Amino acid sequence: MITVKQLTKVYQSGKISFPALKEVSVAIEKGEFVAVMGPSGSGKSTFLNVLGCLDRPTSGSYFLENSEVSLLNEDELARVRNQKIGFVFQTFNLLPRLNILRNVELPMIYAGAPAKERRQRAQEVLNQVGLLEWAGHRPPEISGGERQRVAIARALVNQPAVILADEPTGNLDSHASTEVMTIFKKLHRQGTTIVLVTHEQEIAAYARRILFFRDGQLIKEEITSVPPEVNNQ
C-alpha cells in the first residue's frame, strides 16, 4: 500500500543544508496501524509530510497504492491529498468560521461532490464519531476532544486510503485522548490504514507496529504486544 525506498529529504537554507530524512525505506500494508516515534527533530514529522504529499522527497521513491507519487505534478498531488489521504493534526486545524458540517464537507467540496451527497456523507461520518447533533455549531463551541473527533470525521469523509495523524492527542487531556484513540482503534478494526506520529508510549501502544526515528533515520521497528486493557475493551 505504502512503500518508500531510500527516502531522503534535505532542507536547504542558504548554504546550510540539513538532512531531515536519510534513506528511509519502509513498507506499510493495507489495514495496518503504525505509530511513528522519535524525539523532536528526528524526522518523524517530515516523514509524515512526505507521506501526506505536502512535501516532496529530495530523492528516493514513494509508492502509494502502486502509483509513484514523486512523479506527480502539483495538481495531481492535491488530488492525492484529497482522495487518498486523510489528515488529522495536533492542533485540529478546523476552520473556526465554518460550522462543523461545513468543515467536514470541505474535502468533498474540493473533490467536486454535489451538495446533497456531501451533506449526506458528512452526516454519516459525524455520526460515526458521535457528533452528529453538533453539526450546526462552530468549532469554538465544542471541546478539544470533540474538535479532534470532527477532524477525524473530516479525514474520513472522502474514504481515503490512509489516515495520517500528527500527534493527534498532543493538545488533549488524558480523557479526551482515550476517546480519540478509541475512535482510531475502531477505525483500525474496520480496516482503515492509519499512520500516527506520537512521542507518547501509551498512545503508540494502540498501534500494531512502531517505527522509531532518530536523526532522520529509521533506527528500529517493533511489533507491539497486544496490551490486554486495550484489547479487551
Added chain:
Amino acid sequence: MSLIEGLRLALESLWVNKMRSSLTILGVVIGIAAVITVVAVGQGGQAVLMAELQKIGTNIFAIYVNWQEGEPLGKHDFTFQDIAVIKELVPEITYLAPTYYIPAVARGPKDKKPAQVIGTEADYAQVANVKVVRGRFLSQGTGTTRAVAVLDQALAGEIFGRLDPVGKRVTINNRPAQVIGLTKEESGFLGIQTSKRIYVPLNFAQDISGQRLIQQLEGMAANQEKISAAMAKAVKVLERRHNAKDRYKAISLEEQMKIAGKITGIITLIIGAVAGISLLVGGIGVMNIMLVSVTERTREIGIRLALGARRKDVLKQFLIEAVVLCLAGGLLGVVIGAGGSMLVARLAKWPPLISFGTVLIAFAFSVAIGIFFGLYPAGRAAKMNPIEALRQE
C-alpha cells in the same frame, strides 16, 4: 470547485468580517457613484440641449461682423439697406431681423428691475419664436424712433403690479416709452433664468445706448435643408455690398448648440476622469485589504491545501472574494449615483439620463477592478507552501 461553491466560500469569508468588508468597498462605492452621477448629469444636459434646439428650430441663424484687429470699429457695420437687399435677393430666407442687445433697468409705477433690452423689428417675433399674449409686437418700420416697448409678461407684473401695463409708460434707462404689448413669459434657456426681456424698435435701442449700431442679423431659413444656402448667400450679398472679404460670418443655431454640446461633453469627460481616479484609489484599497486578509488567513490556506485544494482553487477563492467586494461596491455605487444624479438634475432642472449602457459599463468596471486588484493578493495566497502555512499561528 464549482463557481457557485467558490461564491459561497467568498460570501462566508466576507460575511465574517462585515465591518471590514463594508469599509473596503466604500472607495469603490464612492468612485462608481461619482462616475455615474457625472456621466448621467452630463448626458442629461446634452439631451436637454438637443431638445432645446429642436424646440427653437434648426433653421435659425445669425450673421455677425468678423472684426479684424487693427481695423477701425464700425467700418463694416450692418445697415438697414443690407437687410432689405438680402431679403430681396435670397429667397431661402423667410425672416431677417436686426438686433441690438442692451442690458438696462426698467422702471414702472411699482418697482424697477434689471432687464434685457432687445432693439429689433417685427421679423424677430418669428425668428425667436416670441409669443404675444396682449397688445401687439413691434411693427416692421425700421426708420421709426417711436418710443414703444413690448414687455415680458413676468417683468410687467413685477414693475406694474396689478395695473394693466398696456398703454402705460415704462422708463428704460431713464427714457420713457409706451407699452404696446406683453409677451409670454420666457422660461429661460436650459432652465437657467436669464434677465426678462423688453423688445423695442431698433432705432429706439440705439437712442438708449447712444450708438448707431446693429449688432447682428438674426434670420430664419425656409427649412433646415436651405439654411446653409441661406447663410452663404446672405454673406455673399453683404460682402459685395460692403466690398469686403471674410468680414461677415454666419452661424446656425444648430452649430452653436453643437459647440456648446462639445464643451459640455469635454467637461463631462474631465470630471468623469477625476471621478475615475477615486475608483482607482478604491481598487487599491481593495488590494490592500485583500493582502491583509491573505496574511491573516495563512493557516486557513494551509488547511485547504492539505485537504486537497489545488493552487487554482485557492486563487479562485480569493479572486472571487475581491470581485464580489468590488461588485457589491459597484451595485451600491450605481444606486447612490442614480440618487445623486436625480438630486443634481432636480437642482439644475433637467432630467438625469442614466442609460443602461452607463450602468453596464460601471459593473464591468467594478469586475475589472476586482480582478485587476485581486489578482496579486490571490496569487500570493495560491503560492503558499502548505507546510509553512499550517505552521502559522
